[in-house]
Amino acid sequence: MNTPDPLSATLSALADPTRRAILARLARGEATVNELAAPFDISLPAVSRHLKVLEQAGLISRGREAQWRPCRLEAAPLEAVAGWVERYRRFWDGSFDRMDDYIAQLTKGDPDGDRH
Structure with missing residues (x-):
């Protein structure tokens, strides 16, 4: 499978309104998956899938602080x-x-x- 170029991956990730809303929230600072999921009427696994797309596009990164894995905007x-x-x-x-x-x-x- 061909990996899309970085610009295509970014534009594809930005095409979804849920992912854009997640990025808007992260523009205000780091957040956990649960914090990011709170405003949406979708399952936690669905939010995790959105985060995976954003992470693969390089738009977010995930840290590790004990049990907490904060997401941050890149x-x-x-x-x-x-x-x-x-x-x-x-x-x-x-x-x-x-x-x-x-x-x-x-x-x-x-x-x-x-x-x-």
Whole structure:
């Protein structure tokens, strides 16, 4: 079985709203599996499966403190997604700037923007 590239693994993990909610909670600080499961109406094993996907994507890590295994958010994969999206934001910003210039040319000399 082929392992997806890191960006694909991150985007796949982020595709699920439960996993995004877990990451939002972890953005506030470490939490146990039970703490992460509390707001959801799903089983503890289901939450554990979500955590496994997040961990495999590198979005979370699990520590070990005696019997407690806190989960924590890992920022690096999110930074990679942000960098990937940034390239496209610059593209769209440039497209909108060109569209603004084009509209300005169309309406040049007509303060109401009406074309005759």
